[in-house]
Amino acid sequence: MLLSLAQTALPIGISGIEKRFGGVSVLHDLGLDVAAGEFLTLLGPSGSGKTTLLMIMAGFVRANAGSIKVDGEEIVTMPPHKRNIGMVFQNYALFPHMNVFHNIAFPLKQRRVSTAETAERVERALDLVQLKGLGERRVDQLSGGQRQRVALARAIVFEPRIVLMDEPLSALDKSLREHMQIELRHLHRRLGMTTVYVTHDQREAITMSDRIAVMNAGRIEQIDQPEVLYAKPQTKFVAGFIGESSFVPVECRNGSVWHEDRKFRMTAAAPSNGRHLMVVRPEKLRVIAGEPAGDVNALPAIVGDVIYQGDSFVCYATLKDGRQVTLRDYCRSDVLAKLPAPGEPITLGIDAQDVVLVADQ
Amino acid sequence: MSLASASLSHAGRPDGALNADALRADARRESRGLLALLSPGLLLVFAVIIVPIGWLFWLSLFDEAGQLSAANYARFFEQASYIKTFVTTFKVAFVVTGACVLLGYPLAYMLSQLPRRAAGVCLIFVILPFWTSVLVRTYAWLVILQRKGLVNTWLIDLGVIGQPLPLANNFAGVVIGMTHIMLPFLVLPLYASMKSIDTDCLRAGMNLGASPAATFRQIFLPLSLPGLASGVVIVFVLCLGFFVTPALMGGGKVIMWAMRMEQTTSLYSNWGAGAALGVVLLGVTLALLGLFQWLLGARATGVWSQR
Numbered sequence: 001m002l003l004s005l006a007q008t009a010l011p012i013g014i015s016g017i018e019k020r021f022g023g024v025s026v027l028h029d030l031g032l033d034v035a036a037g038e039f040l041t042l043l044g045p046s047g048s049g050k051t052t053l054l055m056i057m058a059g060f061v062r063a064n065a066g067s068i069k070v071d072g073e074e075i076v077t078m079p080p081h082k083r084n085i086g087m088v089f090q091n092y093a094l095f096p097h098m099n100v101f102h103n104i105a106f107p108l109k110q111r112r113v114s115t116a117e118t119a120e121r122v123e124r125a126l127d128l129v130q131l132k133g134l135g136e137r138r139v140d141q142l143s144g145g146q147r148q149r150v151a152l153a154r155a156i157v158f159e160p161r162i163v164l165m166d167e168p169l170s171a172l173d174k175s176l177r178e179h180m181q182i183e184l185r186h187l188h189r190r191l192g193m194t195t196v197y198v199t200h201d202q203r204e205a206i207t208m209s210d211r212i213a214v215m216n217a218g219r220i221e222q223i224d225q226p227e228v229l230y231a232k233p234q235t236k237f238v239a240g241f242i243g244e245s246s247f248v249p250v251e252c253r254n255g256s257v258w259h260e261d262r263k264f265r266m267t268a269a270a271p272s273n274g275r276h277l278m279v280v281r282p283e284k285l286r287v288i289a290g291e292p293a294g295d296v297n298a299l300p301a302i303v304g305d306v307i308y309q310g311d312s313f314v315c316y317a318t319l320k321d322g323r324q325v326t327l328r329d330y331c332r333s334d335v336l337a338k339l340p341a342p343g344e345p346i347t348l349g350i351d352a353q354d355v356v357l358v359a360d361q
Numbered sequence: 362m363s364l365a366s367a368s369l370s371h372a373g374r375p376d377g378a379l380n381a382d383a384l385r386a387d388a389r390r391e392s393r394g395l396l397a398l399l400s401p402g403l404l405l406v407f408a409v410i411i412v413p414i415g416w417l418f419w420l421s422l423f424d425e426a427g428q429l430s431a432a433n434y435a436r437f438f439e440q441a442s443y444i445k446t447f448v449t450t451f452k453v454a455f456v457v458t459g460a461c462v463l464l465g466y467p468l469a470y471m472l473s474q475l476p477r478r479a480a481g482v483c484l485i486f487v488i489l490p491f492w493t494s495v496l497v498r499t500y501a502w503l504v505i506l507q508r509k510g511l512v513n514t515w516l517i518d519l520g521v522i523g524q525p526l527p528l529a530n531n532f533a534g535v536v537i538g539m540t541h542i543m544l545p546f547l548v549l550p551l552y553a554s555m556k557s558i559d560t561d562c563l564r565a566g567m568n569l570g571a572s573p574a575a576t577f578r579q580i581f582l583p584l585s586l587p588g589l590a591s592g593v594v595i596v597f598v599l600c601l602g603f604f605v606t607p608a609l610m611g612g613g614k615v616i617m618w619a620m621r622m623e624q625t626t627s628l629y630s631n632w633g634a635g636a637a638l639g640v641v642l643l644g645v646t647l648a649l650l651g652l653f654q655w656l657l658g659a660r661a662t663g664v665w666s667q668r
Contacts, residue, residue, distance in 0.1 A: 058564070058568055059567075059568075060564050060567075060568075079567075079572075079573075080564070080567040080568055081567045081568070081569075081570050081571055081572050081573075081575075081576075082570075083568075084570070085568065086568070086569075087564075087565070087568045089561045089564070089565060090561075091559070091561055093559060093561035093562050093564065093565040094562075094565075095562060095565075095566075095580060096562075096584070097580075097583045097584055106566070106569050106571070106579075107569035107570050110569060110570035110571045110575065111570055154565075154569065155569075158569070158570065
């Protein structure tokens, strides 16, 4: 059974990685553990160092310090052609002077695999990425999505221990990109190789990953499962980068949380005394009538704009201190019937279990 | 009522389409306008290229007595000196092109790998001689290579050789001088094509298990071949018609096609024979260009995808 990477998936242990370009520090004492068979995404804005980290893992960029271990074996000084790590490049980097078959056969040729076995394995890889019968095509005769699939087939045909992907879907249009996200996810489930995926698209990261490492300015801000990352961001950066957020300033005094003159209920433990920010997700807010009951906190506000978006609507409201918060809800008929009107004073409610605080930087 | 009659009149027309005649007339007007704009250029090409070449061809058909004959062309097969010149010309062109490839490929490779600013400075050193007169450069080589020139004096002073090496006024001198002059013609297109090779392709090669040497052989080299081919064609074709350097550096021993032409017309005033030489050179050059075109166009992609 070829292309059954499950047995060969290996864990990666990264620690103490430092990288400077000229005098500019790009990665600071970076550590990261990837479990065998895991799909881990490095997510961050451009310049956060995520691609540099990937290049260091592949061996194209030399770190100034640090260690990368694959299954306990140090590879940080190993030349790239000996690392046995598959990689899908952002621009695919297919060899323009070879046809599809020879592109995919390239890694097998380097490993002196016999002609018959090469043909068989290339055929199977083509089948896996749904390009059966296109082996004789020239690269410039392929569409963007097909090139993407060839690059993927080439990166996995030699059954690498680890696969790295550098924003592989960024050149595709939206619908194809969403389709390929699902397909990559299926492929990963089927083959089970340890995958490190780089993207700046938070929705893509959430859709595909087992875990996401959010990077900012050369550091990992938080690494968690997508749902934990979304529900319990630990820093303002993570809360702002993953999903939409409004921030409401609150103050902690001796284990209780205050916004203006209202005491807020929260299920999580209150943090240390001082100023904090409450992360408010648009879908966690709702309009309530009268005073809040039970575990619901109230935020009085004035309605600004109400924007109808077909399946849902967005309401921008201004709090007493002038801060703007966003509310989003689906257009069910009962909601549509009492849509807030601009200029109207309303009370926004948020459940105690949805109150998440981050440090105010 | 008016609507109905309008649709009727469309149906009644032979072409049946709205404004078809007017649009066709507009297209004709546009092509006439473009032709009028092109005409000065076309006239110039006709006057300074087509007419003189036709005249050259016409002249080559008359012998010294002014009679229509094929004598000028028959001479190529009958006179040994003509055949010898022809062979010398191709020999020089081959050797110079080969020397340019051997020197130029590593040079272009280095330039393509240097950081942008360093590459810019080095490129100036490649282009600088390009802007200097061929005559000046050839005399400079004569000074360097002659019996009591720089090279021979140094080598004798260092005790490497006892007798001065014959570097000027012979085949070697011609090759050295011409290689220097031709090198930029090879390096510049080659550099451009190397620069356009995607570095990610080379990274992908190594990532997929090819050693640096294997990556160079299987990816960089084939991708740089189109640039190399165009450089080779330019150098080879320029060599075939080269005059100044072989005339000065050959010491009268290396007679190339262009020198033969000059002798025939200015020394012997035989315009018919000179014209025939020109026609044959033009024909051979065009045939070579056609051959290269065919090799590159039809083969390049196919050959390398087989590997």
